[in-house]
Amino acid sequence: MKKLVSNHEFLCEHHTSRRYEGMKHSYDLMLTCADSDFKIPLAMQEDLIKVIKEGDVSYSFLDNQLLEAINTWYTKQYNLSFAREELIIGSGVIHLMQIALEVLTKPGDGVIVQPPVYDPFYEIIENKDRKIIMNHLLYDEEQQYYTMNFLELEELMQQHKVMILCSPHNPVGRIWKEAEIAQLLSLAAKYNVFIISDEIWQDIVFSNAHHHPLFSFNSPAINQVLVLSSQAKTYNLGGAQIGYGLSYNRDFIVKMHHELTRSIHYASTNYLSAKMIISGYLNRDNYDWLAAYKTTLEENYHYLVSELEKATNIKVTRIEGTYLGWLNMSKVVKTRTELEQKLDSAHIHAINGSVFSPISDLFIRVDFALDKKTITEVARRLIDLFK
Numbered sequence: 001m002k003k004l005v006s007n008h009e010f011l012c013e014h015h016t017s018r019r020y021e022g023m024k025h026s027y028d029l030m031l032t033c034a035d036s037d038f039k040i041p042l043a044m045q046e047d048l049i050k051v052i053k054e055g056d057v058s059y060s061f062l063d064n065q066l067l068e069a070i071n072t073w074y075t076k077q078y079n080l081s082f083a084r085e086e087l088i089i090g091s092g093v094i095h096l097m098q099i100a101l102e103v104l105t106k107p108g109d110g111v112i113v114q115p116p117v118y119d120p121f122y123e124i125i126e127n128k129d130r131k132i133i134m135n136h137l138l139y140d141e142e143q144q145y146y147t148m149n150f151l152e153l154e155e156l157m158q159q160h161k162v163m164i165l166c167s168p169h170n171p172v173g174r175i176w177k178e179a180e181i182a183q184l185l186s187l188a189a190k191y192n193v194f195i196i197s198d199e200i201w202q203d204i205v206f207s208n209a210h211h212h213p214l215f216s217f218n219s220p221a222i223n224q225v226l227v228l229s230s231q232a233k234t235y236n237l238g239g240a241q242i243g244y245g246l247s248y249n250r251d252f253i254v255k256m257h258h259e260l261t262r263s264i265h266y267a268s269t270n271y272l273s274a275k276m277i278i279s280g281y282l283n284r285d286n287y288d289w290l291a292a293y294k295t296t297l298e299e300n301y302h303y304l305v306s307e308l309e310k311a312t313n314i315k316v317t318r319i320e321g322t323y324l325g326w327l328n329m330s331k332v333v334k335t336r337t338e339l340e341q342k343l344d345s346a347h348i349h350a351i352n353g354s355v356f357s358p359i360s361d362l363f364i365r366v367d368f369a370l371d372k373k374t375i376t377e378v379a380r381r382l383i384d385l386f387k
Contacts, residue, residue, distance in 0.1 A: 019367065028347045029378055034324060036236040036369035038293065043285035044235060044276060051275045060271040063089060069281035070244065078216050085250045088257060089269050092243040093200050093228045098124050100196050100226055103255045105130055110160035114148065116357035118170045133160050137172065144318045146172040150183060157191040168201040168211060171326045171356055171365040173319020175209040182217060189221035197227045201322045203234040203290065206298045209320035215248060223249040231280045234290065242273035297323045300368045300375045307379040312386045323369040330362040332386040346381045
C-alpha cells in the first residue's frame with residue numbers, strides 16, 4: 001500500500017501563505033494561490049536547523065554545490081547532467097523568465113503563449129513592452145482534455161521567434177507527451193524559435209504520466225531551449241524565492257548572467273534558499289516524503305473528480321499532474337457573475353478562469369494541496385451549491 005502524507009504533523013495549521021491573506025472567517029475556503037497546506041519535509045527542516053547552528057549566513061558561493069544537487073536530481077529522474085556554464089541561478093522562475101525575455105527580444109516583439117495559462121506570463125510580456133501572441137490550447141469538452149493547436153502554432157512561429165511553454169501546464173494539468181514535445185521542437189528548429197520552458201511543476205506528476213524536459217530530446221533545436229525550474233512546488237518552497245535556469249546554449253547563459261548583473265546587480269545566491277535546494281535534491285529522506293506527497297495529491301484529485309461528477313454537472317478537467325483542479329462550470333451557471341455570486345455565498349475563494357484566458361470565464365481553478373478534512377469540505381460545498 002502506498003504511503004500518504006496525511007499525518008497531523010505534516011499539516012500546516014499556521015498559514016502565512018499568500019493564499020490565506022484575504023481570509024476573513026475561519027470557515028472561508030481559500031483555494032487560490034498555488035501553495036500547499038503541507039509543511040516542508042522533516043529532513044529538510046533538520047538540514048536547515050544545522051545550517052543555522054553553523055552560524056554562517058554570509059555572502060555565499062554555493063553555485064558548485066547547487067550544480068551538484070541539481071545534477072544528482074536530473075541524473076536520477078532523467079539521466080541528464082549539466083556543466084557549470086549551463087546553469088544560472090536567480091530569485092525565481094518568473095524572475096529568470098524576465099531576464100531571458102530581455103536577452104531574446106526587444107520592445108514590440110511578439111511572444112507566443114498557450115492559454116489558458118499562468119497569468120504572470122502575460123504580465124511580464126506586457127511589462128517588457130512585448131506583445132502577447134495567443135496560441136489557444138484545443139479543448140475537448142467530451143474528454144475534458146487539452147492538446148496543442150500545432151496548425152496555428154506553426155503559422156505563429158513563422159512570425160514570432162520566442163515562445164513561453166508551461167510544462168507541466170498550469171492550469172490545465174497537462175504533462176506533455178513525448179510526441180508532443182518532439183513535434184514542438186521540430187517546429188522550433190524549422191522556424192528558429194527559442195523556447196523558454198517553465199518546468200516548475202516537473203516533480204508533481206501523477207502515476208499515469210512522465211515529464212519530458214525539453215533538453216532531454218536529441219533535437220536540432222537543443223540550443224534554442226531554456227528550462228526554468230525550482231523546488232517551489234516540489235517541497236512547497238514558494239517563499240524561498242530561488243529558481244534556476246538550464247540551457248546547453250552556453251553563450252545564451254553568459255548573456256543572461258550579464259543581464260542579471262546589469263538589471264539588478266544579483267551578486268549572491270540566497271544562502272538559506274540554496275541550502276533548501278541542496279537538501280531537497282541530495283537528502284534521500286526527502287525523496288520518501290515527496291513520493292508520499294504525490295500519492296496524497298493524486299488521491300485528493302481523484303476524490304474531487306468522483307464526488308463532483310457523480311453529484312453535479314461540474315466537469316473536472318482530466319489532469320496528469322500539479323495540484324490544481326480546472327473546473328468547467330458552464331453546465332451549472334450561465335454567467336461569470338452568477339458563478340462568482342454563488343461561490344461567494346458559500347465562502348469559496350477560487351480563481352476565475354478569465355485570469356488565465358479571455359475565453360475561460362466559466363472555469364475556476366482550485367488548489368487541492370489540502371488535508372483530507374478540507375478537501376472533503378470543498379467537495380461538499382460545491383455539491384450543495386450546484387447539485
